[in-house]
Amino acid sequence: MTRLVLASLGVIALWPAASAQTPAILDHDPLARLEAALTADPDNLRAGNDYRIAIVRAAQYDRALAFFAALVAGHPGAANAHMNYAFAYVDKIPAAGAITRVILANNALNEFSRALELRPTWLGYYARGNSYLFWPRIFNRTRLGIADLEEAMRVQRADQKHAYHVRTFIALGDGYWKVSEVVKAKAMWREGLKEFPGNAPLRARLAATGKQLAAIIGETYDPERRVDTNLDELWTK
Amino acid sequence: MRCGPWGREFDRTRRLWSASAVAGALLSLTAAGPARATGPWFADVTHRAGVDRPHHNRQFDNQYASIMAGYTALGASASVADYDGDGFEDIFVTDSSRDGRNHLYRNNGDFTFTDVAEQAGVAAGNDAANASADSLWLDYDNDGRPDLLLVRFGHNRLFHNIGDGRFADVTKEAGLDRYANAIGAIAFDYDRDGFVDLFVGCYFSAVDIFNPGTPRFFPNSFEKADNGGGVLAFHNNRHGGFDEVTDRIGLRTSGWTLDLGHGDANNDGYDDLYVAADFGTDRFFVNNGNGTFTDRTAAAIGIDTKKGMNAEWGDFDNDGLLDIFVTNITDEYMREGNFLWRNNGDLTFTDVAREMGAYDTGWGWGARFFDYDNDGWLDLYVTNGWVSAGPESYVPDIFQLIVRPGVDLADVRNWPPMGGKSLSGFEKKKLLHNLGGHAFVDEAARHGVASTDDGRGVAVADFDNDGRLDLFVANVNGAPRLYRNVMPTGRHWATFVLEGTGGNRGAVGAQVRATAAGRTYLRFVDGGNGFAAQSSARIHFGLGAATRIDRLEVRWPSGGRETFTVPVVDRTMRLVEGRGAPLPFAPHTTSPRAAGR
Numbered sequence: 001m002t003r004l005v006l007a008s009l010g011v012i013a014l015w016p017a018a019s020a021q022t023p024a025i026l027d028h029d030p031l032a033r034l035e036a037a038l039t040a041d042p043d044n045l046r047a048g049n050d051y052r053i054a055i056v057r058a059a060q061y062d063r064a065l066a067f068f069a070a071l072v073a074g075h076p077g078a079a080n081a082h083m084n085y086a087f088a089y090v091d092k093i094p095a096a097g098a099i100t101r102v103i104l105a106n107n108a109l110n111e112f113s114r115a116l117e118l119r120p121t122w123l124g125y126y127a128r129g130n131s132y133l134f135w136p137r138i139f140n141r142t143r144l145g146i147a148d149l150e151e152a153m154r155v156q157r158a159d160q161k162h163a164y165h166v167r168t169f170i171a172l173g174d175g176y177w178k179v180s181e182v183v184k185a186k187a188m189w190r191e192g193l194k195e196f197p198g199n200a201p202l203r204a205r206l207a208a209t210g211k212q213l214a215a216i217i218g219e220t221y222d223p224e225r226r227v228d229t230n231l232d233e234l235w236t237k
Numbered sequence: 238m239r240c241g242p243w244g245r246e247f248d249r250t251r252r253l254w255s256a257s258a259v260a261g262a263l264l265s266l267t268a269a270g271p272a273r274a275t276g277p278w279f280a281d282v283t284h285r286a287g288v289d290r291p292h293h294n295r296q297f298d299n300q301y302a303s304i305m306a307g308y309t310a311l312g313a314s315a316s317v318a319d320y321d322g323d324g325f326e327d328i329f330v331t332d333s334s335r336d337g338r339n340h341l342y343r344n345n346g347d348f349t350f351t352d353v354a355e356q357a358g359v360a361a362g363n364d365a366a367n368a369s370a371d372s373l374w375l376d377y378d379n380d381g382r383p384d385l386l387l388v389r390f391g392h393n394r395l396f397h398n399i400g401d402g403r404f405a406d407v408t409k410e411a412g413l414d415r416y417a418n419a420i421g422a423i424a425f426d427y428d429r430d431g432f433v434d435l436f437v438g439c440y441f442s443a444v445d446i447f448n449p450g451t452p453r454f455f456p457n458s459f460e461k462a463d464n465g466g467g468v469l470a471f472h473n474n475r476h477g478g479f480d481e482v483t484d485r486i487g488l489r490t491s492g493w494t495l496d497l498g499h500g501d502a503n504n505d506g507y508d509d510l511y512v513a514a515d516f517g518t519d520r521f522f523v524n525n526g527n528g529t530f531t532d533r534t535a536a537a538i539g540i541d542t543k544k545g546m547n548a549e550w551g552d553f554d555n556d557g558l559l560d561i562f563v564t565n566i567t568d569e570y571m572r573e574g575n576f577l578w579r580n581n582g583d584l585t586f587t588d589v590a591r592e593m594g595a596y597d598t599g600w601g602w603g604a605r606f607f608d609y610d611n612d613g614w615l616d617l618y619v620t621n622g623w624v625s626a627g628p629e630s631y632v633p634d635i636f637q638l639i640v641r642p643g644v645d646l647a648d649v650r651n652w653p654p655m656g657g658k659s660l661s662g663f664e665k666k667k668l669l670h671n672l673g674g675h676a677f678v679d680e681a682a683r684h685g686v687a688s689t690d691d692g693r694g695v696a697v698a699d700f701d702n703d704g705r706l707d708l709f710v711a712n713v714n715g716a717p718r719l720y721r722n723v724m725p726t727g728r729h730w731a732t733f734v735l736e737g738t739g740g741n742r743g744a745v746g747a748q749v750r751a752t753a754a755g756r757t758y759l760r761f762v763d764g765g766n767g768f769a770a771q772s773s774a775r776i777h778f779g780l781g782a783a784t785r786i787d788r789l790e791v792r793w794p795s796g797g798r799e800t801f802t803v804p805v806v807d808r809t810m811r812l813v814e815g816r817g818a819p820l821p822f823a824p825h826t827t828s829p830r831a832a833g834r
Contacts, residue, residue, distance in 0.1 A: 097542025098571045099459035099639060106640045136569040138632050223572065 030054060035067055042075040048084030049231045052091055061092035072111075079119035086111035086127065087229040094226045101223055105134065122159070123234075125152035130171045133178060134221045146175040164233050166196040173205065174217050277685030278609070279708065279720035287350050288342050288709070291716040293334035295368040295390075299448055307631070307655030308455075309390075310624055311370060311420065311440075313711040315696040316771035318374035318383040319344075321402060324824020326698040326773050328709055329354075329385060330717060331362060331369035338362070339369055339387070346824065348701050348721060358404045359385060359396050366447050367391030371694075373765045374774075375424035375433055377411075378477055379742040388419045388437065390446060412478045416443055418466050423765040425499045425508050426741045426794050427486070428528040432473035433741045433764060438494035438512065439466025449649075456493055457647040459639065460542035462516035464647060465493030487530045492517050496768040498548030500559040500761065501748065503584050506796050508746050513545030513563050513768075519576075523584055538586050543573040547768040551606030551615045552759040554674035557750070558582050559761065562617060564601025564768075568661045570632050575601055575619075594677040595669055600661035603695040603768040607706045609684075611728035611779030613758055614671035620692025620710055624655060625662030631655050663689040666710070690715050694769030699777065702809055702824055704730040706777060711769055729780040732809040734822055735762055739795030739814055746794040749776045749812075751803075753783035780806055 034051040041047060048068075055064040068085035075081055089108035093101050112128035115121075125148045132145025149172040156165045169192025176185035186206065193202045201220075208216055219225070283289045292313040297305045312333030317326050325344035332339055339362040342350035354360035362369040371388035378384070382398040395411045396404035408414045418441035424433040442464055444454040456462035467490035471479035483489055492514035499508045507524035514520065521537040522530040534540065543565040550559045558580035565573040574596040578586035590596040598604075599621035606615040624631070634653040638644060644651050665687040669677035681687035690712035700707045705722035712718065731751070735744035745764040750757050758778055765771040780786070786803040793799065793814050801812060801819055810819035 097460040098566070098573045100542070102571075102636065102639055138570055138630055139636065 031058065031060065031063065038067075038071065038081075042071050042078040042081045045080040045083060045231065046235065048080060049087075052084060052088055053230055055088070056091050059095065061088070061095060064088040065092065072114075077118060079115045079121075079124075082111045082115035082118065083123065083127070086115065090131070090227055090229055094224060105131065105223075122152050122155040125149070125155065126168055126171070129175070130167075133171060133175055134223055137178070142175055142178045146172065146179070149175055161195070163196075163236075166192055166199050166202070169193075169195065170199075170201050170205070173202075174220065177213070177217060277683065278722060278724040279684045279686045280723050281685065281718055282348060282721045283716060283719045286348055286719050286721075287352070288328065288330070288340075288719050289716045290330070290332075290340055290352070292330075292332050292711065292713055293337050294714045295333045295335065295363075297447065298365075301449065301452065301649045303654040303656075304649050304652050305446070307624065307660075308652070309368075309446075310691065310713045311693065311769070312368055312390075313693040313713040313717070314369075314371040314388075314769035315694050315709045315711040315717065316372045316374055316385075316765070317696045317698040317709070317773050318771070320374065320383050320385070320398060322382065324822065325702065326700055326775075328696065328698075329359070329372050329374070330711060331372055331387075333363060333368045333370070333713075335363055335365060335368075337369070339372075344700060346701075353402065357402055358406070359387070362387050362389065362394070366445075368447075370420045371422060371769050373422045373424060373771055375435070375745075375764065376741070376743045377424070377433060377435070377473055377479075379432060381736075381742055383743070386413075386422055386424075386435070388422045390418045390420070390441070392416060393419055393422075393437065407477065410477060412474075412480065413471065416445060417469060418443065418446060419469075420494065421496050421765075421768060423497045423499055423763070425745045425764040426473075427470075427508060427510075427524055427530075428472070429507065429740060429794060429796060430473075430475070431740050431795070432475050433743065433745050434473045435471040435479055436488075436497050436499075436510065437469040437471070438497045439469060440493055440495065440515070442466050442491075452649050453645070453647040455647055455649045455652060456516040457645075459516055459646070461518065462493055462514075463491045465491055465514070465516070467491050468494055468497065468512055486528060487532065488522060490514075490520055492520065495546050496548045498550050498561065498766040499746075499764060500550030500561070500766075501746070502559060502580060503582070504558070504748075506792070509584075511548040511550070511561055511563070513548040515544050515546070517542060519543075519545040519548075519563060521586075533584060537584055538576070538578060538588075541576075543576075545576075546602050547604045549604050549606055549617075549767055550761075550763065553577070553606060553615045553617075553671060554579065555614065555756065555758055556580075556674075557757065557759050559759070561586065562595065562604055562606065564598060564604050564619060564621075566600050566661070567597045568600060572597075593675075594679075598667045598669075599664035602693045603711075603770050605695040605697050605767050605770070605772055607697040607772070608777065608779035609668070609706055609708075609722060610670070610724060611704070611730045611781065612671075613753075613756065613779045613781050613783075614674060616671045617667070617669040617677060618686070618695050618697070618708060618710075619667040619669065620695055620712075621661070621666060622664040622689065622691040623661040624659055625664075625689065625691050626655075626659045627657040629658045631658040631660040634658070635660075662691065665689055666692055686710075686718075686720050688712075688718055690718065695767060696770040696772050698773035699732065699775070699809075702732075704732065704807055704809075709770075729783055729806045731778045731780060731786060731803065731806045732822075733776040733778075733789075733819070734809065734811045735774075735776060735791070736811065736813045737793055737795065739793060739797055741794050743774060744794060744814070745774070747776075748792040749778075750788075750790045750792075751778045751780075751786050752788040753778075753780050753786050757788075775809070 086108040089104045116124040129145045129148025132141040135141040173185040173188035314331045328342040330340040338360040341354035343353045368390045373386040374383040385396040387394040397407045420440040421438040470483045472482045496513040498511045502509045507526045510522040512520040546564040549562045561578040563576040577590035577595045598619040600623045602620045604619040668681035670680045694711040696709040708720040710718040737744040747762045789801040809822040
């Protein structure tokens with residue numbers, strides 16, 4: 001399954017060591033321990049990521065949503081709390097019905113936007129831009145996604161190269177393809193392949209045409225498939 | 238030499254066999270046509286057949302009318318039965334407008350029909366307080382004549398078939414005169430007492446939607462609504478009436494029922510019940526065999542959040558177990574996917590819609606299993622499309638409602654009017670050809686049945702008794718479609734008209750297993766399965782290249798099993814419980830045009 005790897009230049013620097021405090025009562029509930037760590041440090045992206053990974057494993061999506069709702073209410077300026085809140089909505093999508101998916105996806109967009117308002121980052125632009133691409137054309141959100149992804153591209157071009165930057169090439173090309181700008185899409189994928197030789201998703205897109213290409217992109221943005229929102233790649237050398 | 242009454246019947250039978258054999262051969266000859274081999278296998282004969290009167294939606298006349306209009310584009314239905322016993326299947330078709338007249342299309346025997354609803358006394362189905370939604374043929378008194386239940390938003394009506402082409406309204410005497418927003422009904426003998434019982438699916442709760450005293454009568458959730466009309470179950474008291482037994486037999490539900498389908502999932506002789514619900518969870522009830530049902534939804538099919546529209550049973554993979562096909566909503570903006578529940582044989586089912594190619598049929602409505610090409614595998618015809626109107630889409634409007642925090646969905650005033658917008662409109666119908674039980678492929682365009690009407694009900698019957706199954710499709714706010722099957726002949730078939738003597742006379746619930754060329758096919762008599770439609774109760778087997786049926790076993794609704802020796806194929810025959818041998822089937826017609834066939 002394709003990993004949705006989301007990175008942030010500024011965010012990584014903000015990542016402090018997690019709290020070592022583990023009261024005995026929390027030992028029986030690993031999720032509670034992670035919640036305690038986050039409560040003590042709401043803007044901690046990695047702690048929030050660890051918590052969400054545990055939540056997905058336990059399929060306790062509503063617990064995470066309730067927790068993050070309280071967290072951002074108490075700490076409205078914590079941009080990464082909003083980011084994790086957004087991802088918590090995304091995490092629940094495959095477990096929800098078709099209508100609830102729409103609500104969850106919309107709520108995720110709102111939280112991504114709030115995080116961007118507080119702290120514009122590559123992560124925020126990429127995540128929100130990529131999310132827009134999941135929306136059916138009738139909602140006219142693909143162009144919004146392209147704009148975000150172009151901004152993410154601008155940010156990453158000004159930065160040192162990271163492995164996860166390949167994601168922007170893929171997604172931005174997909175966005176162009178979705179609005180029928182096939183030439184731009186292929187150019188973007190080609191540029192990405194030049195930057196990241198051998199990247200399988202880019203090679204697949206460039207090798208495919210017509211229905212085959214539509215199937216690849218359709219599968220990528222299938223709302224029934226779980227999107228891996230694990231951000232571990234941010235911290236991988 | 239046989240003597241006595243059996244001997245006389247034997248002789249009469251032989252004479253009729255000879256006559257029908259000639260007729261069958263003539264039909265085969267006249268229907269054969271190599272020129273048609275590469276053309277469409279269905280011909281739209283709606284206008285020529287005289288069944289083209291359009292359906293009209295109900296326009297409400299209350300303060301919520303503009304909103305309700307978009308959500309009540311329903312009521313186009315078609316139900317098939319040979320009400321006059323002439324051997325040709327007739328069609329009852331509903332309208333829903335306030336002054337709309339329902340139609341009883343009497344089959345003239347030559348693929349033309351005459352609307353005799355007025356003379357028959359069944360035309361008046363709509364008024365200020367009632368809107369026709371569906372209909373059901375059922376022989377509730379076992380007199381051998383199909384009676385007619387008119388299913389309505391309002392008060393249902395039961396018409397007793399008097400037998401001279403006329404019907405008498407017996408609703409009150411039958412104990413069925415009550416308000417319900419009924420949208421579908423089926424009849425089967427759940428307790429095997431020899432009389433069919435009645436199951437009515439209700440969409441809205443029992444609020445008078447023509448003059449609602451509250452605005453809170455819309456679904457309270459898109460996925461888990463529990464304020465719908467549920468199911469009403471009526472036990473046939475054998476004296477011309479029905480007693481409501483919903484709670485007593487364990488069928489109390491509160492979903493937004495759109496369709497009911499029955500079938501014997503575990504072959505124990507007692508039919509089980511599938512309830513397809515809009516805005517939430519479909520229900521699967523197991524018949525306990527003691528006059529009660531148990532809700533086994535979670536174990537059998539799981540708890541879904543989809544928009545179940547149709548519950549159709551059939552053994553699509555010929556494994557001897559009845560499977561279930563349920564339409565849901567599948568469009569760019571909402572990809573629920575249909576259910577094709579493959580029967581695991583242990584009262585659980587596995588959804589194989591995606592791998593079988595039956596997942597996406599748009600905004601699905603009625604669907605029916607039938608073997609249109611007589612190859613022995615059940616195909617599917619699926620209608621679809623919600624509202625086909627203007628170029629603007631209603632999706633963004635409904636999206637605004639969906640994402641409004643804390644919105645009270647039950648309050649109709651919160652729902653945006655649809656106006657002239659479209660929602661999943663202009664969708665092409667699907668004719669899913671069964672490839673040996675391994676996959677379905679859409680052949681609708683190839684065979685001329687891919688209309689873009691807003692379809693609702695699908696009724697299948699062999700209207701000209703030629704061994705090729707025809708289609709009648711009811712569309713809302715428009716004319717229906719009658720498709721005559723003109724497939725080149727060659728493949729063999731056999732059709733059986735069943736009559737129970739130990740159980741209900743219409744043999745509803747009977748299972749018939751035919752073995753031919755080493756393969757056994759299961760078909761059954763259903764009591765009105767399919768959304769907004771009722772197909773023929775006759776049992777049809779496509780036999781492919783097989784020229785004989787090696788074994789034919791009937792499991793009657795009484796529980797008795799009987800094996801028949803079938804002398805010929807490519808013929809319609811009667812099977813009467815206890816007779817041991819098929820009887821000839823001899824349709825007769827009074828149509829001058831048909832006489833010259």
